[in-house]
Amino acid sequence: MNGNTGKIINVDLDKGSIETEILPEEYYTKYIGGSGLAAKLFWERGNISADPLSPEAMLIFMNGPFAGLRLSGASRNSVAGRSPLTGNWGDSSCGGYFAPELRYAGYDGIIIKGKAGKPSIMLIEDEKINILPAPEYWGKGTDEANRAIKEKYGKNYRTLIIGPAGENLVKYAIILNEGHHAFGRAGFGAVMGSKNLKAIVVKASGKNMKLADPEKYEELRAELNPKIKEALASDVMRENGTAANLEGGVVSGDVPIKNFTSNYWEEMGQELNGGILTEKYLTKRRACAYCSIACKRVVEVKEGPYAIPEGPGPEYETITALGSLIGSMDLAAVCKAGRVCNDLGIDTISAGGTIAWAMEAFERGDITEKDTGGIKLLWGDMATVIDKILPEIAARKGSLGMLLAEGSLSAAVKTEKDTINYTVQSKGLEVPMHDPRGGGHGLALAYAVSPRGACHVASPMLFMEMGACFYPEIGFEYELEPMTDENKAETAVIAVALGAIENSACFCQFADREIAIPEWVGLFNSVAGYNWDAPDMMKAGTRVFYLKRLINYLFGRTAKDDALTPRILEPARDGEPEGVVINFEGMKNKFYELMGMDPVKGIPSRKKLEEYGMGVEAKKVWRET
Amino acid sequence: MKVYLVPVGIIKKYMKERDLDIEADLTAGTLIERLNLPDKLKIICFLNGKRIDPGHRFTEGDVVKIVSTFAGG
Structure with missing residues (x-):
């Protein structure tokens, strides 16, 4: 092979x-x-x-x-x-x-x-x-x-x-x-x-690899590595990390605040952005294997209550999830909370989302000190987050740890009160740190139809809405207006296939934004000898998306689960998107129609599956017809 | 007439806050073009916390925030 x-x-x-x-x-x-x-x-x-x-x-x-x-x-x-x-x-x-x-x-x-x-x-x-x-x-x-x-x-x-x-x-x-x-x-x-x-x-002791066309691959590699390294986005992230433009995101209303109850907090944007991280705490820049972008941060907080030795630093998602989402604009505290999560082995996005839900529930009186073992859950109280909440979650210790260790949806169900409405998740996965009401309406659709639940990297919709990439060879050559539903379903059809290709090829979305469709095809052909053209490649991407839908169907998930909780769909309360409501159902219905998906079962029709060479799989899910 | 430009986020790398003399009928879209920011950056102007269309015309003393849609993950 x-x-x-x-x-x-x-x-x-x-x-x-x-x-x-x-x-x-x-x-x-x-x-x-x-x-x-x-x-x-x-x-x-x-x-x-x-x-x-x-x-x-x-x-x-x-x-x-x-x-x-x-x-x-x-x-x-x-x-x-x-x-x-x-x-x-x-x-x-x-x-x-x-x-x-x-x-x-x-x-x-x-x-x-x-x-x-x-x-x-x-x-x-x-x-x-x-x-x-x-x-x-x-x-x-x-x-x-x-x-x-x-x-x-x-x-x-x-x-x-x-x-x-x-x-x-x-x-x-x-x-x-x-x-x-x-x-x-x-x-x-x-x-x-x-x-x-x-x-x-x-x-491994060696590095032996057999490629279909090593010369062609080397040609492509020689073109792509400098192109990725010299791209403006790479330069920005190398300098100030993935949170480089967090302040811009705050002005746009993309950055979630206090469990997505607010879309604007100017001072927070000035304090938590990547430039400030560089200025105050960055000691080194690091890269993943063979990557020239080097967006990873190494930080040290030398003094104060949140002092930490030199080590891994937070990325955008962590800065936001353990910062603005839980009401903090203390960057040193965010660095420490991220470090604690790493060491305990906890996802910062779901941790932030779950704690943010709990803080809102506490504020509303839906959970009390009786439920938390006497711990007060207050917005921005980072000392409590770092010293008590995160360790209790990791240890499943105490009533609070037991409540929060299974995520926000499970915790909300346990309260036996109407608290699910302000969990912010899809299919049980906490929403990542881009609010579609300010970041782009197509992202709401992308979150909801993602097989694993709310996910910003299941497809490149975020980048497509912000105009960071265009793919004329596969029909994406138009500019999108992020704040409308116009062309979002049509774009999502392309985006889910591209996302499946990226995640199956195990490519970083920051790097592969610079790769054009003919270059993608060239990579697959020169490395693996697939002899694909662009439609073959896109078909493989769509097939992967379909297969994950079928797996979810066997788990009992249907079209109704392609949903978002009310918080994302209610009008934004402030900031640029104040009053904005997303036409979610309109986008979803159109997407289903374009993807040939059954509006009840949430899976592709038998005919569509057969078209994608999935006749055997179709028999398993459509056996009754 | 004069407007005041405020770069936000990564735009600060390319320009400083400053007064700018513009023609009375200058649109936001043309203003963005004149800033000579990198083509790869999609730029949006904000006025009083709200995004404005490329066809928007300014009034004397407007404070215009210049923002890129660039986002990390």
């Missing part, structure tokens, strides 16, 4: 068995790799009725075809399976350094089932693969565990580690690479924890 290794590792922790397997090439040409290929394998082998935290649950790590090929942004990895947070299809992408090392070791992916008898790690050294008892790391934070593992095996051994939150099955627990890069969303840290697996460690 060209490009991909074609080989995966199957681990059964119950039996202690480890086997490698060669996948059929058709799996790659139909589902690409990354989250798409993971969906194919889950569809084929997953136990739909299995609890995501049971031994039967599948935990899948999958590379894309470009991992390790020295191309900016192209060496990410996907984790996938059934999300313990949402109960639906879940996937999450991570940059860093794991994907290339796994590729160099000879594998495209890992499928893990079962549960180890005692806390363990998985060690991959080329063809030598072992599950090793490792109780010494259990209970440790990600930073300490990462240092200890590297000390034992070597600093070039690449690590995926869970923190105490994953061990304690917190449903939005993360998996962290190199102590800095996160598989942040959908709770796969808890799935790893449920399998008694503290870490996966990989080291």
Whole structure:
């Protein structure tokens, strides 16, 4: 096989068995790799009725075809399976350094089932693969565990580690690479924890890869790397990180404040932006493997109540989720809260979203000190967030920790009051830090139809609405007005396919904005020899989107679940979008029609599935007709 | 007539706050073109906290915020 290794590792922790397997090439040409290929394998082998935290649950790590090929942004990895947070299809992408090392070791992916008898790690050294008892790391934070593992095996051994939150099955627990890069969303840290697996460690001895057309690939790489490096967006993010324009987002009304109750807080925009982070706390800029953008931050807060030593710094999502969303404009506190989340192994977006919901519930009197174990939940009280709330969540300790460890939707249900209305989530996944009322109405549609729940990276809709990219070869050559529903459904049809391609190829959306459609096709053909044209590639993207919809249907999700909670759909209360209401149903209905999706079942019609070469899959979901 | 330009966020890299003499019939769209900001940046003007259309005409003393749609994730 060209490009991909074609080989995966199957681990059964119950039996202690480890086997490698060669996948059929058709799996790659139909589902690409990354989250798409993971969906194919889950569809084929997953136990739909299995609890995501049971031994039967599948935990899948999958590379894309470009991992390790020295191309900016192209060496990410996907984790996938059934999300313990949402109960639906879940996937999450991570940059860093794991994907290339796994590729160099000879594998495209890992499928893990079962549960180890005692806390363990998985060690991959080329063809030598072992599950090793490792109780010494259990209970440790990600930073300490990462240092200890590297000390034992070597600093070039690449690590995926869970923190105490994953061990304690917190449903939005993360998996962290190199102590800095996160598989942040959908709770796969808890799935790893449920399998008694503290870490996966990989080291390769060589870098042998077989490409379909190495010369053509090198030509493309020589063009694309400088293009990505020199792009204006890359320059901006290299200088001031992903929060570089947070202040602009505040003026537009894109940045959520206090559980999405407000869209404008001028002073916060001036305090929490990436320029201030650079000025006050940045010590180094860092990059994922082979990436020239270097948007990652290393920070140190030297003094004050939130002093932290030099280490991983917050990105836009973390700054907003642990800042404005919970009523704080204290950047030092945000840096510390982000660091605490990393070490405990908690997703900052879901943590921020869940705590913001709890703060609003406390303010309204829907939860009281009786529910929180005497802890007052006050907007902007970062000391309480850092010292009490986050540690209690990670430990599932106390009534507050127990209430919040399963996410905002579950917490709202437990209150037995009408508090779901002000959770801000779709399909149980907390909404990321762009408010569609100020960021772009198409984003509301993108959040709602995303298979994993509210997600800003399931498709590039955000970038398409802001005019950051155009793709004339596939019909996206028009400028969008973010604040209307005009052309949003039509654009979403293109966006969901592109997003599926990106997430299956495991490409970073910041880097691949600079890649034109013919270059995408050239990459797939020169690396993997697919002999695609642009329609073939887009068809593969749409097929991946459809397959994830089918998986969700088997979990009982239908069209009614492609929804947003009322907070996002009610008129904005202030700021630029004050009074704005999104025509969500109009966009959704049009999108369904254009995608050939059944308005009740929420899945593509049998005819549409057959058109996409999914006749076998169609039989499973349309057997009654 | 004079308007006062306030760059916001990443636009601060390209221009400073300043008074600008403009013709009375100058539109927001033409003003943006004259600022010579990078083509890749989609720019929106805001007046009193609200975005204004490219065809909007200013009045003396307007404070105009210049914002890019650029966003991180």
